[in-house]
Amino acid sequence: MSKGITKKSENHSKWYTDVVTKAELADYGPVKGTMVIRPYGYAIWELVKNEFDNQFKATGHSNAYFPLFIPKSFLSKEAEHVEGFAKECAVVTHSRLMMDENSNSIVVDPTSKLEEEIIVRPTSETVIWHMYKKWINSYRDLPILINQWANVVRWEMRTRLFIRTSEFLWQEGHTAHSTEEEAREETLKILDIYKNVCNTHLAMPVLTGKKTESEKFAGAVDTYCIEAMMGDKRALQAGTSHYLGQNFAKAFDVKFQTKNNTEEYVYASSWGVSTRLIGGIIMVHGDDNGLRLPPSVAPIQVVVVPFFKTDKELELIKNYIGSQLDQLKKENIRIFFDDRDKISPGFKFNEWELKGVPLRLEIGNKEIENNEVTLFRRDLLNKETISIENFSPKIISRLDEIQDNLFSQANNFMNSNIHHVSTYEEFKDIISSGGFVRCGWDGTTETENIIKNETKATIRCIPFNKSLSNIKCIRTGNDAPHEVIFAKAY
Secondary structure, eight states, rough: OOOOOOOOOOOOHHHHHHHHTTTTTTEOSSSTEEEEEEEEHHHHHHHHHHHHHHHHTTOOEOOOOOOEEHHHHTTTTHHHHHHGGGGEEEEESOEEEEEEEEEEEEOOOOOEEEEEEEEEOOSSSHHHHHHHHOOOOOOGGGOOEEEEEEEOOHHHHHHHTBBBBEEEEEEEEEESSHHHHHHHHHHHHHHHHHHHHHTTOOOOOOEEEEEOTTTOOTTOOOOEEEEEETSOOOOOEEEEEEEEETHHHHHHTTTEETTTSSSSEEEEEEEEEETTHHHHHHHHOOBTBBBBOOOOGGOOEEEEOOOOHHHHHHHHHHHHHHHHHHHHHHHTOOEEOOOOOOOOOHHHHHHHHHTTOOOEEEOOHHHHHTTEEEEETEEETEEEEESSTTTTHHHHHHHHOOOOOOOOHHHHHHTTEEESSSSSSHHHHHHHSSSSEEEEOSSHHHHHHHHHHHHHEEEEEESSSSSEEEETTTTTOOOOOOEEEOBBBB
16 A cells, blocks of 8 residues: 655654554544544553553552533632633533524524533643542541543644644543642652653653743642653653642642641642653654554554465464464464455555554465564564564564664654754754754743744753753853753644
């Protein structure tokens, strides 16, 4: 089959959309800005989701579910929070439809206007803290460590499949604590989980650090993030973890009785990653042939393409490789045996390369005669023959190699495109051509905004591993209390 994919180097944006749609990851929904996640794309999300879920549960968190609908009055309780989300909120004003007799069409029933408008969840802090007021009375009720897997709606004007849509899937953690120290520890613990899962499971290297005041989550005291570099050298905010202090507890009057019989407001954190991680996987690893999936998140890790003309030949191949595949399945390797007839092997090769299957096994009469299997690696686009003996360990080893290689490639790419500069002209040149710039910033919102307006680059984070030896602000030349990462971002 002809992939029909635009080359990355020619038009990265068109390439990305081609891969998403032609690899059958997602499609456009009927409402502008929405998407349909197709089975193959959703299978990737499930594998990502399950890894995070296991890590959350291993650290004492439990899953719960809160309502999609939030009373408008809840959002007005935390002023900074509502200001940050006000322009993105979808609002429900009526409760039912009716048939219009004159036009014979469905219209909103004007008599069903709600006494209070309802907001479709853009995030769940407000409704969760309404419930926490009911549940928290004493220090004995703390900590509360809750995570939610849900959908949210943010009325985005400019959308891109997976990266930014009006409705998306995510997880949002919401924890309540008796001390600031414990809440801050939780915030950074989750950030470490995000980083580790991205590194080890998604083969996606990330930078960690703190957001500036202008870039932090609305209603947070501090926001921390993981930032990934995409194949076009733009940044993607892959996840955030927020220390909320007592802001939401004060807004919803959530106090607890301390061990000393005094009353104090609860301390809190919130944190989230979303289906934009799938977009990150595509842009970090994909090439001109389509997806290159890390084995850990590949719905199909090994595809078997048999060469046959008759049912007898197909049966011979199945008998040859069947027990070997059964052993792999016992090792929880995800396998698809592509015995579709009337479809050429070449067509199948193109299809599975497009879908990013890490390993392809080719088996025909030649392989059977030589007691071997032809193996194709999607990450390297090369073939090798391996003996059928000790087949299972060899395949598992190759999958591990692919996982490590994809991370190594992405990590080398990111590190080679993080630049230190000495002048603002150098800064602008690199930002214009693509890449991250690590430099000094004088700490003022004014300078941050000037750079953003002049270059469209934003401060992605203030890295934890700072080097503050007599550095100057790249724009003003003033002493810089911060070393930061600037980049254009999705």
